[in-house]
Amino acid sequence: MPADCCPLPMIRLFLADIDGCLSEPYVPFDLDGFRRLRDWGLRAETDDRYPRLGLCSGRSYAYVEAMAQALGLRAPALFESGGGRFDLADARIAWNPALTPDTEAALDHCRAFMLEHVVHRSPTVSFDYGKRTQSGIVSPVVGECETFLPEIEAFVSDAGLDLTAYHTPYSVDVVPHDLTKVLALEWVAREEGLSMAEVAFIGDTNGDAPAIAAAGLGFAPANGADTAHAAADVVTEAAVIGGVLEAYRACLAHNGVAE
Numbered sequence: 001m002p003a004d005c006c007p008l009p010m011i012r013l014f015l016a017d018i019d020g021c022l023s024e025p026y027v028p029f030d031l032d033g034f035r036r037l038r039d040w041g042l043r044a045e046t047d048d049r050y051p052r053l054g055l056c057s058g059r060s061y062a063y064v065e066a067m068a069q070a071l072g073l074r075a076p077a078l079f080e081s082g083g084g085r086f087d088l089a090d091a092r093i094a095w096n097p098a099l100t101p102d103t104e105a106a107l108d109h110c111r112a113f114m115l116e117h118v119v120h121r122s123p124t125v126s127f128d129y130g131k132r133t134q135s136g137i138v139s140p141v142v143g144e145c146e147t148f149l150p151e152i153e154a155f156v157s158d159a160g161l162d163l164t165a166y167h168t169p170y171s172v173d174v175v176p177h178d179l180t181k182v183l184a185l186e187w188v189a190r191e192e193g194l195s196m197a198e199v200a201f202i203g204d205t206n207g208d209a210p211a212i213a214a215a216g217l218g219f220a221p222a223n224g225a226d227t228a229h230a231a232a233d234v235v236t237e238a239a240v241i242g243g244v245l246e247a248y249r250a251c252l253a254h255n256g257v258a259e
Contacts, residue, residue, distance in 0.1 A: 011198060012198040013200070014052065014054070015054060015075075016202050017058075017205075018064070020205065020206055021221055021241070021243065022037075022067070024240055029070070030240075030241045034241075044074075049255045052074065054076045054078070055067060055068060056079040056081070056184055060128065060131050061079045063079075064078075073089065074089050076192070080133045081175055081180060081184060081207070083177060083186075098179055103178070104135075110156065110159075115127055122144065124135050128173075132175075133176065134173045138169065139170060145172045149172055162169055162177050163177070181208060182214045184211070184212050185214060198219070199216050199217035200219065200251050201214075202219035202245070203228055204225060205224070206228065208220075216252065219232055
């Protein structure tokens with residue numbers, strides 16, 4: 001490191017995506033991996049060398065609350081890509097201040113389109129009813145939702161909606177421009193009194209890539225998309241939760257802890 005460079009700050013908060021990172025959709029959880037993360041998260045509450053463990057997921061509130069409880073989280077759990085924040089310790093939900101009446105009206109318009117023109121065309125595609133700050137479809141068939149992406153994007157463009165469509169192997173979510181994961185990381189960093197340099201994030205999809213790049217340390221698991229890999233400071237050798245464990249250990253090493 002050049003003499004005039006300042007040392008990088010310690011990582012104080014480690015946020016993980018869920019699908020493709022902590023777990024795979026429709027696959028049983030790795031409970032041993034969860035136990036390891038829970039132990040680290042609890043240690044972080046009394047030892048500041050350990051980053052606090054939280055979530056930043058596109059999943060709905062109810063799923064993220066259950067995941068937070070399974071992991072015993074004391075750090076923030078962001079749901080709907082940061083449209084909302086759940087704190088297990090206080091049993092409290094906070095909605096992102098960027099969620100405005102105009103944004104909710106645009107999302108309602110998109111929901112009506114999906115319900116009328118998309119969902120009924122496949123018996124395996126379902127509308128994601130659990131979300132307030134996104135409009136989305138899901139399917140257990142890998143890649144099926146993505147086949148509807150071009151017409152969803154065309155609808156959003158033709159209707160002049162201030163929304164962007166992102167996809168995963170199992171879903172398409174239409175998200176407001178001011179409610180993306182990178183802006184969610186900035187929101188929670190401000191709320192926690194941290195700089196972005198003190199925040200680590202691991203994600204696996206194209207929608208995660210900007211947040212991976214913006215974090216102080218950005219990670220992608222081995223199973224991540226090419227865009228996620230390109231944005232990451234580190235691509236882990238392991239996949240899914242093995243990659244999350246590897247990334248957290250890298251943060252510990254960065255903070256001077258041998259684990």
